[in-house]
Amino acid sequence: MIAITINGKQLEVAADPDMPLLWVIRDLLGLTGTKFGCGVAQCGACTVHLNGEAVRSCVTKVSRAAGQQVTTIEGLSKLNDHALQIAWAELDVPQCGYCQSGQLMSAAVLLRENPNPTDQDIDDAMSGNICRCGTYPRIRLAIHKAAELQREGAKS
C-alpha cells in the first residue's frame, strides 16, 4: 500500500510502485480531470502538483508521490474559483478543453511564484503544455487577467 495525500485527503492505494501517478489518479482513484495526452512528458495534459510543483504525472512513478502532497485539477479550488479558473471562463479560453486541466495546473505554479508575470514569463512557464486547438493567445490573456484578479483580491 502506498500512502498519498490527494487534494487534502489521505489515501492508501494498492498499486505497483512503478505505476505512473497518472493512472493511479485516473484508473484507481477515479479522478478523471487529469488527462492522458502523450505518455512521455511531451504535452503536459497530465500535469498535477506534487508538493506544489507541476509534475507530469504520466512519467512520475507513484512511488515518488508516497507520503507526499498531490493536487489535481479537482483540488485546484473548492468552488472552481481560483483566479485562473475565473479568468479562463471570462475570456473563453477552453475550446475542446482536453488540455486545459494541465494548462491551469501549470499556470497556477507560475502565478504562485510570480504574481505579476510578463509575456516572457508566460512563455517560460507554459511551453510544456500543448494545446492542439491553439488557445495560447487566450491562455496568455487569461493569466494576465488572473494576476490582476489576484492583485485585486489581495487589496480588498
Add this chain to the structure above:
Amino acid sequence: MNRRNFIQSGALLSGGLLISFTILKANKLAALADTADLNVFAPNAFLNIGTDNSISVYLSHVEMGQGIWTTLPMLIADELDVDLKKINIKHGGADKAFNHVIYGAQITGGSSTTWSEFDRYRNAGATARTLLLQTAATRSGIAVESCKTEDGFVIAGSKRYTYGELANDAAKLPVPAKVPLRSPADWKYIGKGSKRMDARVKTDGTAKFGLDIQFPGLLTAVVAHAPVFGGKVKSFDAGKAKAVPGVREVVQIPTGVAVIADHFWAAQQGRKALQITWAHGAGVQLNTGIQTAAYRKLAASDGLLVQEKGDVKAAFTKAVKTISAEYVFPYLAHAPMEPLNCTVKIENDSCEIWTGTQLPGGEQAAAAKILGFKPEQVKVNIPFLGGGFGRRATPACDFVSEAVHIAKASGRPVKMVWTREDDMKSGFYRPFYVHNVKIGVDKDGLPIVWNHNIAGQSIMADAAVLFGPPPAIDDTTVEGVKGSPYLDEIPNHFVGLHTTKEVVPVLWYRSVGGTHTAFVMETLIDQLAHDAGIDPVEYRRGLFKNHSRHLAALNLVAEKGNWNRTLAPGRFKGIAVHEAFGSVVAIIAEVSVEKGVTKVHQVDCAIECGLAVNPDGVKAQMESGIIFSISMAMYGELTFVNGELQQNNFYDYRITRMYEAPRINVYIVDSKEKMGGAGECAVPPTAPAVTNAIFAATGKRIYNLPIVNNRLEKQA
C-alpha cells in the same frame, strides 16, 4: 392525434425531417410518450421543456472545441425567449432526426454547423414559443396576439405563466406547419454572442471526455496493431502478457491483438509483453522517397480534366515569361489532444457505446453490423470530444469498430484506449500530394495561362462507405484550385487530377483541400506579384475585381492590420487570401528568420463569413485555425520507410507551443452575405502567408512543407 404522432409530426413540420423514436428512447422519454402524465413538452428532437421549467436542448452536432455547444442553444434561446444560461445542453446521440440538413448523414464537419442549423434550431425554438403562447391564450382567455413572451414567461394580460406551467398543455396542441421567426431586432444572442456554455466545466476537470468514462466492471483494452498498413497477425504468444498483474484477457481481433486489463497501465504493460509475428503484406513497399519521385513524375503530365478554359497550349507561345513550380506536401496526422478511444458495453440484445465522434450514425451502423444488430439496438453516447479536426469523422469507423470487436470477442465491457503512438500510427491521414504548375504571364506580369496538375489519393474513395462510390474527380483533392477566383481571371487554364491509390487510408483534415491548394495558389500569386514588381495586396486586388467577398476580407485585413506599416528590423510580412467552407479569410503574417529559424510574431486576420452568429466564437476559431496551420506549416510531416511510419509522438511530430504562438488580431467583415463556416477557413491562408513572409525575409520560396525541411538563410 396521439402522442407518438404528435412528436413525429412536430419534428417533421418544424425541422423538415422525420424524427424516429430512437431519439426519445435515447432521451429516456419513450416511457413518457404514451402516458397521459407527460411532464415533458418535446415539440421536436432538439428541444424539450419540463413542467419543472427545465429546458433541454439536444445538439445534432458535436462539440469538439469549435463552440457549437454555445451557438446552437443561442439560436433556440433567441426564438424561445429564454436565458441561455438556464438551458441544459446535451449531445443528441445517434439518430436520423439529427441528420445533417445538407449532407444527409449525421455528421459534424465541413464547418457547417451554424449555417446549416441556423433555420432548423431557430424553428425548433419558435415552434415551442408559438405553442406556449397559444396555451397561455387559451388558459387566460386573452387573444394570442395580445400575449407575449418574456425571458421564460408568457405574459397574458395580468397573468404571468412560466413555460413549465404551460408545458403539459402545450404538448397536447397540434404543431403548426409554419411558425413566425423573431425579427433580428429582437435577437439577444444572435450576432452579439455569448460566453462559452462549456467553459466552466472545462476549468475544473468535470467535463467528461470519452477517455473519462468509468463504471463498475469496465476494463481497459490496449491493442497491438500491425506496424505496416494492411498487415495481419500471423501468430502470437500471449503467455507473458497474461502473466502481467491486472491483465484479464488477450483476444485477437481483425486489426490486431487486444490486451484487456483492470486499468490502462496493466494493459499497456501487457501489450509490451506480447509476442506477435506479423504478416506485413504489400504495405512494406511504401517509402516516402519513392512515393515522392513517382508522384512528381505523375504530376508532370496532364491528368483527368477538372477545369479548363481557352487554349492553354497556344497561350504559352504568347507568354512573355513562364514560370514552373512543383510542390510536395506530406501526409499529416490530426493528432487531437485526446487520443482516440471508445467504450463498449454489450448486453444480450443491446449495445451501448461511449465515444467522441463526429459521425454518430455511422458509428452506430458500423457497430450494429459487427454485432448483427439493428442500428436502434445500439445506443451511442457522445461525451465532449478532445479535438477532432476530421479524425473523429472516419467513415470507416475504425476505432469504434475495433472497440466493438474487442467487447464482442471478450464478452466484457471495455474501454479501448489508443496511446499517442497508436493514434499517430493509425492512418486516415491528410493525403500526400504533389502539385505541378506552369504559368505564362504577359508584359504586365499578369497570368494569361495556367496549367495545374495535382497527384494524390482520393479522400472520398476512403469515405465510400458513407457517401457511396467516389466520382472520377474528387473535389476534396482539387477544391481551392478548382473554383479559384484567380483562375476565373485567367483566360487560358487547365486543371488536371491524377488520383493515386496507396495502402495508407486517408481522411479529411481540418480545411481538407485548402491545406494544400491554398498554399500553391497563394504562394504562386505572391511570386507573380513580386516578379511583376507590384505590391502583393495590390496585385490581388486587381485579380479580385469580380470577387467582392475576397476583396472585402483583403481590404479589411490590409486596413486594420496596417499592411503598409513599418516593421521592426528583422521582421517581414506576407499576405494570403483563401475561400473555404463559404467564408473568405485574409491573413497577414509577420515573421523573422534568425539563424535559419522562422518565428511567426504576429498574425492579422480578416474573415468574411456573412452573419457572425457568435462573433467571439468566430474569433476563437480564427485563432485556432491560424495556430493549427502554423503547426502544419512549420513541422507537420509523416514519412514512411518500408511501410513503417517514422513518427511516434509529439517529439517527432511537433505542435506549436506557447513560445511560438503569435499575437493574433481578428477582424470580422460587417456583411450581409450568405453565412459561411468558421471552424476551418483560417487554416488554408495562414501557411502561405507565413511562407510569403519568409520569402520577404530570405528571398527563398518554399515549395515543400514543412518549413523546417528547408534551409533558410537570412537575406544578405
Add this chain to the structure above:
Amino acid sequence: MKKLIITMIVLFMSSAVILSFKEENSTFNYAALPKDSVASVAAFKQVYTVLMSARCMNCHPSGNIPLQGDDNHLHTMFPKRGVDGKGVYAMKCANCHQPTNTPGLHTPPGNPNWHLPPADMKMVFQGRTPRQLAKQIIDPKQNGHKDMQKLIAHADDGLVLWAWKPGEGRKLPPMSHAAFKKAWLTWLKTGAYAPAK
C-alpha cells in the same frame, strides 16, 4: 594535523595555462607527478571530446535553454535555466526528469540531481574551443569555486556518471567513463595545461 593546503598559481602564458598545486593526505598524489604540458594537453583533447558530446554539452548550453538529442537541438519546450539551474515555474527540470531514466525511447532521462549549471556559474561548453574550455574549467570564478580536489571528484559526480547510462536511444560519450576519468586526471595532474587553441 590534517591540513589541506592547495596553492593554485595560474600562470598565463602565450600558449598554455599552468596550474600547480600541493596537497597532503590525498589519495591522489598528483603533486608528485611531473608537469608535462604535452601529456596534459593531449589528455585534455580527449576530455574535450567527451565534454562536447551530446550527453555533456546538452546541459552546458551557450544560452539559457538546454539542448536535446544527439544533434544538440534546443530543448523543444524551451525550458529556462532559472537562477539555480533547476528550471522555472511550471517548467522545473524535475517536473519531467525523474530520479531515474524513464523507460522507453524519447522519454525524459533522469537523475536525482538533474539540472543545468546555475545562472551565476553557467559553465558553458557549447561553442567553446578546447583552450577556452580548459581555462574555464580550472578557473574557480567560473567553475563553481571548485578547487583541484573538487574538480577531480567531479569525474565521479552522479550526474556526470549518468552520461554513461543515459537511457534507451541516446548515444554514449566517445569513450568509457574509465577512459574519460583517466584522461581527466592526467590532464589535471600533469599541470592542467590548456591547448593552444
